[in-house]
Each structure stands twice: as C-alpha cells, then as structure tokens.
Amino acid sequence: MSRRVLLQEGMRLLRPFRRLILLAAACGAAAGLATVALLATVNRALNQPEGLASGLFGAFLGLCAMTLVGRAVSDILTNRVGQRLVAQVRTALGRKILEAPIAALERYRSHRLLPVLTKDVDMISDIAFLLASLLIASAVTLGCFIYLAWLSLPMFLLLLVSLGLGSIIQYRARARAIRGFRAARDSEDTLHKAYRAISEGAKELRINRRRRAMVFGGQIEATIDRIRAINEGAIRNFVLANTVGSALLFLVIGLLLAWQLLFPAPDQAVLSGFVLVLLFVKGPMDQIIAAIPSLGRAQIAFGRIAELSAGFVTPEPGVTTDRPVPPDRQIDSLALRGLRYAYPASKGSTPFTLGPIDLTIRRGEIVFIVGDNGSGKTTLIKLLLGLYVPTEGEVLLDGRPVTDLDRDDYRQLFTTVFADYHLFEELAEDADGLAERAGPYLERLEIAHKVTVENGAFSTTDLSTGQRKRLALVQAYLERRPIVVFDEWAADQDPTFRRIFYTELLPELRSQGRTLIVISHDDRYFDIADRVVRLDAGRVQAEEVAVAKDPAP
Structure with missing residues (x-):
C-alpha cells in the first residue's frame, strides 16, 4: 500500500481527535520550550557570581512547574487519543468484518485476519503510549537547537554537519530495518497458520511422528528462527547507527572544548551553555531514535490494518448491526x-x-x-x-x-x-x-x-x-x-x-x-x-x- 494511501487513511482516522491532538501538541511544545528556558536559566546561574538570585529562583520554579504540568497534560491527552483511536479501529474492523460479503471473508483466510485484529491493533495501541513522550522530546530537541543557534551560529553549524552525517546513516539503517520488519510481519502470518495447524491437527500429529517433526522443524521452528534473525538484524542496524550518531555528538563536544586552540576563545558562558545543552539534548534525541524501530513496526501494522480495511471497503447492501429483525413469517x-x-x-x-x-x-x-x-x-x-x-x-x-x-x-x-x-x-x-x-x-x-x-x-x-x-x-x-x-x-x-x-x-x-x-x-x-x-x-x-x-x- 502506497505512502499516500496510508497518509490519507491515517488522517481520516485522526480527524475526530484533531482538537485533542492540537491541545496535546501545544502542551508538549510548551513543556519542551520551558525545558529549554530552564536550561538557559541554569546556565546563567552557573556563570554569574550571585547564582540563583531572587529573580532567577522564581523563574526556575515557574519553569519547573510549566515543564511538569505540560508533560503531564500532554501525556494524558495523547494517551486518551491513543486509546480512543484503538477503540475506533477495533470497532470499525469488527463492523466491516460483520458487514463484508461472505465470499470476501472466505478469500481472506483466518490466519491472515486474526493477526491483524490482535497483533497489529495491539501495536497501534502500544505506539500510542509513545506519542506523548516523542512529542515532548521533539519539542525539547527543536527548542535546544534554536537556543544553540542563538548562542553561537558557527558552533551550531559544526553541530549540523555532524548531525547530517548521522542522519544519513540513520536513514539508510531505517530503510533496511523497515524492509526487515515487513518481511518479519509476513512471516508472522505463516507462523499463525502453523500454530493453527498444530492446534486443529493435534490428533493427527500425535500419531504421525514424521509429520510432527516435519511441521515443527520445517514450519514452526524455521519460521520462528527466520523472524528472530530478521528482527535481530533490523535492531542491530538501528543500534549501530545510534552508536555512530552518539560518537559524532561526543566528537562535536570534544571539538567545542578544543575550540580555544582553533579559534579565538568564545565567551565562557556561551561555551559552557553549548556543552551543557548538548549533553542534555542527547537524552531526548536518544529517546526519538530508540522509538524509530517501534514506529517502523507500527507503520507495517498500520499498513496491514489499512489493507484489511480496504479489502472489506464495500459492505454487503442491507447488512448492518443495528437493523431490526423482521417479524416471523411463513413461506409458500x-x-x-x-x-x-x-x-x-x-x-x-x-x-x-x-x-x-x-x-x-x-x-x-x-x-x-x-x-x-x-x-x-x-x-x-x-x-x-x-x-x-x-x-x-x-x-x-x-x-x-x-x-x-x-x-x-x-x-x-x-x-x-x-x-x-x-x-x-x-x-x-x-x-x-x-x-x-x-x-x-x-x-x-x-x-x-x-x-x-x-x-x-x-x-x-x-x-x-x-x-x-x-x-x-x-x-x-x-x-x-x-x-x-x-x-x-x-x-x-x-x-x-x-x-x-x-x-x-x-x-x-x-x-x-x-x-x-x-x-x-x-x-x-x-x-x-x-x-x-x-x-x-x-x-x-x-x-x-x-x-x-x-x-x-
């Protein structure tokens, strides 16, 4: 299914929750900006003799409160959207299956249908819990970058070069991993079919040792090993890419500390603020990067859900769950x-x-x-x-x-x-x-x-x-x-x-x-x-x- 179709389906599903999403985004962005302002306040306090003077202390407390409240509200709203979205998807799929033509249901097969209704929908549910933290992490990262550019444009350009190299590595790793996740998801259907076979054919397998060994070794064990190998390879690509990205970030910090040897020394507050913010922003950036595999799996799951929804897009006329039962009658x-x-x-x-x-x-x-x-x-x-x-x-x-x-x-x-x-x-x-x-x-x-x-x-x-x-x-x-x-x-x-x-x-x-x-x-x-x-x-x-x-x- 094309990305355009997936995007359209996603926008259709999210449309009823747009107000909650906008409010959650606003609270998350406010929490992120408050976090950046809190870092700037701490940097000022560390580089002035009076430390947290009365004015800075009040600002410090206010920014702490804004950060905590913004995060909490954004988490609550985003999780509400996630749970309602999952409930909507489950209800819509259940209705479509009940209203789909019998011939279409028979062609789809239960070993393909059940994983979508269970594993894929659960994946959407799991990713909903990540959205609030990802939103805040993105806002914090963006705010930190704006603050770094304001502190020193040359040092910020050096940081962008480093992040650009890391992004190229991340993009290539993500593309390979997404292909792997898609192959693993296809194998999940095969595994579900094998599980169904050993459940429904338990008696036949018990009296035929050769077939039992063939089903277990050739279907179940081989499929499980294939899924394991694919997922291990995909995650390994992400981990190596993350390691390279972290190494580049530490390299930038090292270069900044050696800045005085290459260029006229900048203001001490600028240098300390730059290093402090870089060390802090590594956390939100790692959080975003760590969520990429889950987002990749969610993309595959959403594609399967959209495919199932599209397969049953034409309901049988007159088949609804709320239509009254006709009165009893006889026929001639x-x-x-x-x-x-x-x-x-x-x-x-x-x-x-x-x-x-x-x-x-x-x-x-x-x-x-x-x-x-x-x-x-x-x-x-x-x-x-x-x-x-x-x-x-x-x-x-x-x-x-x-x-x-x-x-x-x-x-x-x-x-x-x-x-x-x-x-x-x-x-x-x-x-x-x-x-x-x-x-x-x-x-x-x-x-x-x-x-x-x-x-x-x-x-x-x-x-x-x-x-x-x-x-x-x-x-x-x-x-x-x-x-x-x-x-x-x-x-x-x-x-x-x-x-x-x-x-x-x-x-x-x-x-x-x-x-x-x-x-x-x-x-x-x-x-x-x-x-x-x-x-x-x-x-x-x-x-x-x-x-x-x-x-x-």
Missing part, C-alpha cells in the same frame, strides 16, 4: 431460476462453476441434496441461504425476486447447521421460557446431563463433536424459523442418533410446517425425503420423488 415457495455461480479464477486452475440450476422448494417439503464431494452441494446451499450472490439468475421467494437490499431479511428465514458450524453459547431468542422449551429437546438428544439453558445461554459448549452437533440441533429447534438447513448433520452421530434424526426429528420439524433442506450421504434414509436432488459437477443430474407423504399442515 422458494425457487431458483437460471441460477449460476462462478468462483474467482485462481492461478493455474480452472474455477468451479455451479449451474445453471432451476429448482423449486415448497413449504413443508423435505428436500435432500446429494452428490459426490465437489459436486457443488455446499455452494448451492450458500446460494439458497443468500450467503453468495448469484453470478447469473435469481432466487425467488413466493414468486418475488430476492434483491441486494432485502437479501439480509431473506436470510432471517433460515436456521442452519453447517458442516463447519460454529456453536455460540448465547441464544439469540427471547430468554423468557427458553429453558422450559429447551429442556425436552436436551433430554431427547441425551445431553441434558451436561447442558442446561441459563439466562438465555447454554451452560457449556465443551462437548464432543457429536454432542455439539446435537446442541446445534436444539438451537435450530428453539429458533423456530420456517426453513431449516442441515449440512451433513448426521455425519458425526452414532447409528442410534442418526436413525432418530432421520425418522423422528425431521418428520417432527416437517409437521410444524417447516421446510427442510438436508445435505446427506445416507442413502438408506433417502425415502424420508419428498424429493432427492442429485448434483454432479455443478449441475442437477436428477430430481427424484422419493415417497408420497401427507401434505404439511
């Missing part, structure tokens, strides 16, 4: 007409295309969608649910096309248990009477001894895979939505619960007037369905009427 039919969906082309492979598909599902039907892996079943379900926007064709609800503006309202008709489902502890229904409604289902699915509903939430979701899916089924019962979609629900169940699901639970849901769409490979239960839709290579290969059933009430 759900139809697909000429529906087609093409995945984005990837390098070196032909993208999968689903359709065109024509399909009508009526209220109270049980429709099984079957087919081999890769035939397009999950893609079809995502189109039915309105999670994907069709490339061509349309979805009709009771004969009316579903548009971009009402697609999110359309989704509220569905309850879904995906194959890769996420089970939330909190239930999204009204808590009144929820425990009583959930109890019979928990008993029937034999998980009441482990789970209860308390204060509108499940007491735990720490269950086996099969039990968690049964709990997701309880959630589907409680939501009472007119269309229920199951994606391989029975795949993780034992034969008893598989039989109960197909022969008891599905007919029971159907008797409540619900429409059921089931992805299944259990051909022994296909006769439960009203229709079986077979997919092959993204097309409807066959649509079979299974067994005639009484119409739904």
Whole structure:
C-alpha cells in the first residue's frame, strides 16, 4: 500500500481527535520550550557570581512547574487519543468484518485476519503510549537547537554537519530495518497458520511422528528462527547507527572544548551553555531514535490494518448491526431460476462453476441434496441461504425476486447447521421460557446431563463433536424459523442418533410446517425425503420423488 494511501487513511482516522491532538501538541511544545528556558536559566546561574538570585529562583520554579504540568497534560491527552483511536479501529474492523460479503471473508483466510485484529491493533495501541513522550522530546530537541543557534551560529553549524552525517546513516539503517520488519510481519502470518495447524491437527500429529517433526522443524521452528534473525538484524542496524550518531555528538563536544586552540576563545558562558545543552539534548534525541524501530513496526501494522480495511471497503447492501429483525413469517415457495455461480479464477486452475440450476422448494417439503464431494452441494446451499450472490439468475421467494437490499431479511428465514458450524453459547431468542422449551429437546438428544439453558445461554459448549452437533440441533429447534438447513448433520452421530434424526426429528420439524433442506450421504434414509436432488459437477443430474407423504399442515 502506497505512502499516500496510508497518509490519507491515517488522517481520516485522526480527524475526530484533531482538537485533542492540537491541545496535546501545544502542551508538549510548551513543556519542551520551558525545558529549554530552564536550561538557559541554569546556565546563567552557573556563570554569574550571585547564582540563583531572587529573580532567577522564581523563574526556575515557574519553569519547573510549566515543564511538569505540560508533560503531564500532554501525556494524558495523547494517551486518551491513543486509546480512543484503538477503540475506533477495533470497532470499525469488527463492523466491516460483520458487514463484508461472505465470499470476501472466505478469500481472506483466518490466519491472515486474526493477526491483524490482535497483533497489529495491539501495536497501534502500544505506539500510542509513545506519542506523548516523542512529542515532548521533539519539542525539547527543536527548542535546544534554536537556543544553540542563538548562542553561537558557527558552533551550531559544526553541530549540523555532524548531525547530517548521522542522519544519513540513520536513514539508510531505517530503510533496511523497515524492509526487515515487513518481511518479519509476513512471516508472522505463516507462523499463525502453523500454530493453527498444530492446534486443529493435534490428533493427527500425535500419531504421525514424521509429520510432527516435519511441521515443527520445517514450519514452526524455521519460521520462528527466520523472524528472530530478521528482527535481530533490523535492531542491530538501528543500534549501530545510534552508536555512530552518539560518537559524532561526543566528537562535536570534544571539538567545542578544543575550540580555544582553533579559534579565538568564545565567551565562557556561551561555551559552557553549548556543552551543557548538548549533553542534555542527547537524552531526548536518544529517546526519538530508540522509538524509530517501534514506529517502523507500527507503520507495517498500520499498513496491514489499512489493507484489511480496504479489502472489506464495500459492505454487503442491507447488512448492518443495528437493523431490526423482521417479524416471523411463513413461506409458500422458494425457487431458483437460471441460477449460476462462478468462483474467482485462481492461478493455474480452472474455477468451479455451479449451474445453471432451476429448482423449486415448497413449504413443508423435505428436500435432500446429494452428490459426490465437489459436486457443488455446499455452494448451492450458500446460494439458497443468500450467503453468495448469484453470478447469473435469481432466487425467488413466493414468486418475488430476492434483491441486494432485502437479501439480509431473506436470510432471517433460515436456521442452519453447517458442516463447519460454529456453536455460540448465547441464544439469540427471547430468554423468557427458553429453558422450559429447551429442556425436552436436551433430554431427547441425551445431553441434558451436561447442558442446561441459563439466562438465555447454554451452560457449556465443551462437548464432543457429536454432542455439539446435537446442541446445534436444539438451537435450530428453539429458533423456530420456517426453513431449516442441515449440512451433513448426521455425519458425526452414532447409528442410534442418526436413525432418530432421520425418522423422528425431521418428520417432527416437517409437521410444524417447516421446510427442510438436508445435505446427506445416507442413502438408506433417502425415502424420508419428498424429493432427492442429485448434483454432479455443478449441475442437477436428477430430481427424484422419493415417497408420497401427507401434505404439511
């Protein structure tokens, strides 16, 4: 991402806090100028017989108070801006992720998404605490330079030559370090992906020693060593550059002390003041230089945040976090007409295309969608649910096309248990009477001894895979939505619960007037369905009427 885009994004984020920033800058600058004036006062006191006379002593106390108060106020205001900025970034990213199209989220991948939301945002938070001290250090440094130029212009020019050489070294070191930090940050994504692999694949790694050693040595250990080496090299460049800069500053002080041998001796107060201020200003300068690595990392982090923000810059129409939930309703039919969906082309492979598909599902039907892996079943379900926007064709609800503006309202008709489902502890229904409604289902699915509903939430979701899916089924019962979609629900169940699901639970849901769409490979239960839709290579290969059933009430 270009520096111009980063600057524009930074200005946009900081715009709500411009008054606080200006006030913090003014207080920091006042503290810096008071510090410089305090140095001048001390220099005068050291070079006059009466020392801190009554007038100088009052000025000394006033300048001390101004320095301390200015620093404190600047710190408080800057930290307030930093914390509010971080809160704003976190809120904005959370909102953008919730409102982003599902296809865009799936392309971004969680191992790239999570480090931005955690490590990069935390880096912005950390740098916020440095801003106040950097602001004051910069003001002190600038004020000291102005005071040094006022004391002696020739000596100040000698100082500028020294600092110019040091700045060239610093610039080159910083450029190399920034490249290193960027490479290290890219490796952080790789490391996060490896950590996720050893967490989710712990069982497989435990029974395969060779793979375990390969993952640890080739991915985790190698990536960690690469990050360590890159960061060590980048910091080493900064340290060496700082050392050279300090050496040049001490060289200037040595030359000033030997000034009398080269030029007519200046006033003693000028020379002592120059050396005193140089020794003092080295502290603020070192503080600025020491913060450069953190600023470099913050620049990389901010770039990643801006990249993520730009990736989700186009929210899905009608998807907001504060939009009211539409009232409950029943449906008569759900139809697909000429529906087609093409995945984005990837390098070196032909993208999968689903359709065109024509399909009508009526209220109270049980429709099984079957087919081999890769035939397009999950893609079809995502189109039915309105999670994907069709490339061509349309979805009709009771004969009316579903548009971009009402697609999110359309989704509220569905309850879904995906194959890769996420089970939330909190239930999204009204808590009144929820425990009583959930109890019979928990008993029937034999998980009441482990789970209860308390204060509108499940007491735990720490269950086996099969039990968690049964709990997701309880959630589907409680939501009472007119269309229920199951994606391989029975795949993780034992034969008893598989039989109960197909022969008891599905007919029971159907008797409540619900429409059921089931992805299944259990051909022994296909006769439960009203229709079986077979997919092959993204097309409807066959649509079979299974067994005639009484119409739904």
